[in-house]
Amino acid sequence: MALPSRVARDRLDLLDPHEVSGLGGIELVAEGVVEGFLSGLHRSPYRGFSVEFAEHRPYQPGDELRYLDWKVVGRRDRLYVKQYEEETNLRATIVLDVSRSMAWSGDPERRLSKFDYATRLAAALALVLLRQRDATGLIGFDDEVRCAIAPRARPGQWHLLVRALLDLAPGGGTAAEQALGRVTGLLRRRGLVVFISDLLVDRDLVLLALRYLRHRGHQVVVFHVMDPGELDLDAAGEARFVDPETGEGVVASPRDLRRDYRATVERVVTAWRRSLRTGGIAYHHVSTATPFGHALRRAAEGRARLG
Amino acid sequence: MVFLQPLALLLLGAALVPPLLHLFQRRRPPDVVFPAMRYLRQTEREAKRTIRLRHLLLLLLRVAAVALVALAAGRPVVPARVGAGHEPTALALILDHSLSSGAVSRGVRTFDDLAARAGETLRAAQPSDALWLIGADGVARRGSQEALLAVVTAARPEAVRLDLSAAVATAARLVRASGYARGEIHVLSDIQLSAFGPPDSAAAGLPVLVYHPPADPPPNRAVVSARASPATWLVGSGTVAAEIGGAPEPADARVAVTVSMGGRPGARSLVAARDVALLSVTAPAIGWATGDVSLEPDELRADDRRPFAVRVVPPATVSWDPGEAGPFLAAALGALERAGEVHPGTALAVRLGPMAAEPGGAAVVFPPRDPVGLGTANRALAAAGVPWRFGPRVEREDTLAAPRLPEINGARVERRYRLESSSGVEARGVLARAGGDPWLVRSGRTVVVGSRLAPDETSLPLASGFVPFVGLLVNRLARGDEGILEAAPGETVPLPDNVTALTLGDGTVRRVEGARAIAAPAAPGVYFLLAAGDTAGALVVAPDPRESDLRRAAASDIAGRFPGAKVTIAASPQAYAAERFRGSGRSELTGWLLAAALLVLVAEALVAAGTLERSA
Structure with missing residues (x-):
């Protein structure tokens, strides 16, 4: 597939997600992001215990000098680094929260909704995994599991995943614990579970489910997606704030609560991070304004640790 | 609240x-x-x-x-x-800058202390206060804090007398009329005993704060009177009578008195306090002359020197009709002639008689013995330009009222002609009245008497003052002499009718034509009265003798001077500052x-x- 000139030219992984998403559909954007991401890796995430040489590529600033192929340098007087390809049988499943709360954006004109951000992140992540021959699957859920694609490494799996992502739409409430229970059934072999959600869930149940996965030997990575408008209460005046999932409302003045709210969010994030890491679960807090490349890098680091 | x-x-x-x-x-x-x-x-x-x-x-x-x-x-x-301030207050501040305030006690001039207190009070005032400053002249000046401070700064002791009772009454009237709920009267004075009048309840109910630091006034001697005796000197020499007064009396009971005239020192004498010193002075040239009597300096310098004036004249030449004059007038003229005070003659003479009036001449005109000649006498008066005429005859015993002529004041008149103005409106120049009617009048150098100077018409010929009165008639009144007036600075002085102007100390002339009375100039000295261009008299302005009595009223007696008033005595600057505006009792928040x-x-x-x- 031919990429648009800008997609081919720019490091889309480092651009503003909203700007990047305007360049095309999920598939195109994910490819552009992954290309940029892979070309800019300073430290190869594919380096494992059983690696074999795959190809040379031109040296880029930031590459580690130990991967320089000095023989080629001597022969051709050009800098090339050696790239290795790892053979693996990793089974990765991306568990995506598609509840109604994920459909929200604090500034729709300038920021992606949490759902749009999460689907594009999931697509890019799936592409990265599939390119390194990891079997990758997808589970979408709100108050029930909306789609479930078993992990496969076969050609066409990524397109299957992309279509599934395109078919998903923000739905009802959030019942992550059921979806995670379903995941345990789907993931019979030990593998990687990437959980992408705004974590507006029953915290104890979700923690229990995630720890259970970890107990079953899965490597679990959690992406806590938040809109900047949720991080910082930036509404103008007094308003009745309504929960999109339950319809419950509360009257509050952001002017009075802003600082306390920010502290509450920080406390919640800290609690999630501490609870998850205590259970050996990687936790990444990302904003919908965070470039996709940053999120991918965090996932790649987790993948590397998994080996 | x-x-x-x-x-x-x-x-x-x-x-x-x-x-x-x-x-x-x-x-x-x-x-x-x-x-x-x-x-x-x-x-x-x-x-x-x-x-x-x-x-x-x-x-x-x-x-x-x-x-x-x-x-x-x-x-x-x-x-x-x-609160820091006080309730808006109507404040009448009496600042004594009278002559006595210039006394120096223990090296400090009394006025300087009083002015300092006045300045403090004005600076403590608020814009919402109504402020009056009443000086020794009794004039109440209303102004802003800054304006009155400027007045206080410029004030100096003057040769005026402060009537403290009148000043407090004025202050009380102003405070009551101000409409302010709160008012205060401050008295900043040396509290002379002589400054008080009879007890006055004008300030009843009002706070009166009196600054009265305990201090003994310095001994003071003063020339309280200096007069030429007689007032008109004939060529030769004369005497000045100087009365010594002042209080408290110094330890040395005698004081040296010096008289000077025309800049030349005259006699010097040692006089006991409250004595009258008669000081002989050689008469200068004919005309008006001035001089002063002085004492050795003491702590109050302003009353150590007192001016006087005298007119030096040659004896009048007189001519009269013996048949009309009668024996008593003839005898008096004879006595004056023997004393050298008149000379018989016709040249430039003072003519006496019913027909004496003539244009420009000096004359003493009295009614004719025979009433038939009355018309002729009136025609002669009219021809001489005298606006007076003999009117109906009045036979009734009346008493003469002549405030400025002590020689005849109080004498009886039994028969007279009512002197009438020929124009129908009473002319000026009345010197004495009988029963309310003009009896002795003057127009220019013509003096008209309503009665013949005979015992059947008036008691004057039989009185001891008759000869001096005749001398007065021919030597002063018929020569246009208005005499010497005495007044304290600022005092109201009734003017003789024919006076048209007043010479001031710097030689300038102040027109007073038509004025019945003037306020005496503030500066002590001799001022000459002008009538038709000639010097007709003198006004001697000298301090009121009461200002020379520096004895102070006791603090315990002051309240009794203002019955009903809330009198507070402040015995020190600190006490005065503490009591200031305290009478208002409230502060604005x-x-x-x-x-x-x-x-x-x-x-x-x-x-x-x-x-x-x-x-x-």
Whole structure:
């Protein structure tokens, strides 16, 4: 597939997600992001215990000098680094929260909704995994599991995943614990579970489910997606704030609560991070304004640790 | 607490505005979809109490700010010592800059101490006060703090007398008429005993603060009177009678008195206190002359020298009709002739008789013996340009009233012709009256007498003052001499009718034509009275002798001088400062309230900023 000139030219992984998403559909954007991401890796995430040489590529600033192929340098007087390809049988499943709360954006004109951000992140992540021959699957859920694609490494799996992502739409409430229970059934072999959600869930149940996965030997990575408008209460005046999932409302003045709210969010994030890491679960807090490349890098680091 | 502007308290209703705004603003807010409701609910639950307290505090601060401003607009006053200022006060400040205030006691001039106290009081006044400054001249000057301070700064002791009782009465009238609820009268004076009149209740009910530091006045000697004796000297020499007074008396009972005239020193004499020294002086050339009597300097210099004036004239040449004059007048003229005070003759003579009047001539005209000649006498008066004529005959015993002619004042008149103005309107120049009618009048150099100078018409010929009176007639009155007037500075002086101008000390001439009376000039000295271009008399302005008595009224007696007044005696500058404006008893809190409102607004801003900071 031919990429648009800008997609081919720019490091889309480092651009503003909203700007990047305007360049095309999920598939195109994910490819552009992954290309940029892979070309800019300073430290190869594919380096494992059983690696074999795959190809040379031109040296880029930031590459580690130990991967320089000095023989080629001597022969051709050009800098090339050696790239290795790892053979693996990793089974990765991306568990995506598609509840109604994920459909929200604090500034729709300038920021992606949490759902749009999460689907594009999931697509890019799936592409990265599939390119390194990891079997990758997808589970979408709100108050029930909306789609479930078993992990496969076969050609066409990524397109299957992309279509599934395109078919998903923000739905009802959030019942992550059921979806995670379903995941345990789907993931019979030990593998990687990437959980992408705004974590507006029953915290104890979700923690229990995630720890259970970890107990079953899965490597679990959690992406806590938040809109900047949720991080910082930036509404103008007094308003009745309504929960999109339950319809419950509360009257509050952001002017009075802003600082306390920010502290509450920080406390919640800290609690999630501490609870998850205590259970050996990687936790990444990302904003919908965070470039996709940053999120991918965090996932790649987790993948590397998994080996 | 009392409010000076109680209507302004209606503004207190504005204090309801913040709570009303708070209530009206409690409308249904717009719905905002917000997924992170669990965080918001948690935050709201935790901060609810703090937020409510902050909102309540803001509301209270706003209500308090509005209420404080409304209260300040009402101008509340409270008992003194609560506020820094005082209730608006009508203050009448009596500053004694009379002659006696120039006395030096223990190296300090009394006036300087008084002026310092006046300055302090004026500086302690507020713009809302009504201020009057009453000087020793009794004039009340109303002005601002700055204007009156300038007056005090420029004030100096003057040769005037302060009538303290009158000044306090004036002050009381001003304070009462001011419309102020509170008033004070401050007396800054050396509190001379002689400055008080009879007890006066004009200040009853008003606070009167008297500055009366205990101090003994310095001994003082003064020339309290200096007169030429007689007032008109004939060529040769004359005598000046100088009376010595002043108090308290110094230890040395005798004092050296010196007279000088025309710049030349004259006699010098040692005189006991309260004695009259008769000092001989050689008469200078014919005309008006001035001189002064002086003492050795003491602690009050302004009364150690006193001026006098004298007219030196040659004896008058007189001619009369023996048949009309009668024996008594002829005898008196004879006595004057023997004394060398008149010379018989016709050249430049003073003519006496019913037909004596002639244009430009000096004459003493009295009624003819035979009433038939009355018409002829009147025609002669008219021909001489005299606006007086003999009217109907009056046979009734009357008493002469002649304030300026002691020689005839009080004498009886049994028969007379009523002197009438030929123009129908009473002409000027009345020197004596009988029964209210003019009896002795003068027009130019013509003197008209309403009675013949005979015992069957008046008692004068039989009185001891008859010969001096005749001498007065021919040597002074018929020669246009108005005599010598004496007055204290600023005192009202009735003027002789024919005086048209007054020479001032610097040689300038002040027109007084048509004026019945003038205020004597402030500076002591001799001022000449002009009539038709000639010097007709002199006005000797000298300090009131009472100013030379420096004895002070006892503090315990002062209250009795102002019955009913709330008299406070301040015995020191500190006591005076402490009592100042204390009579008003209250202080205005407006400034404090406005400051409190400002502080409340600052607090409100800080609390609101804290709210904003929490939201930042």
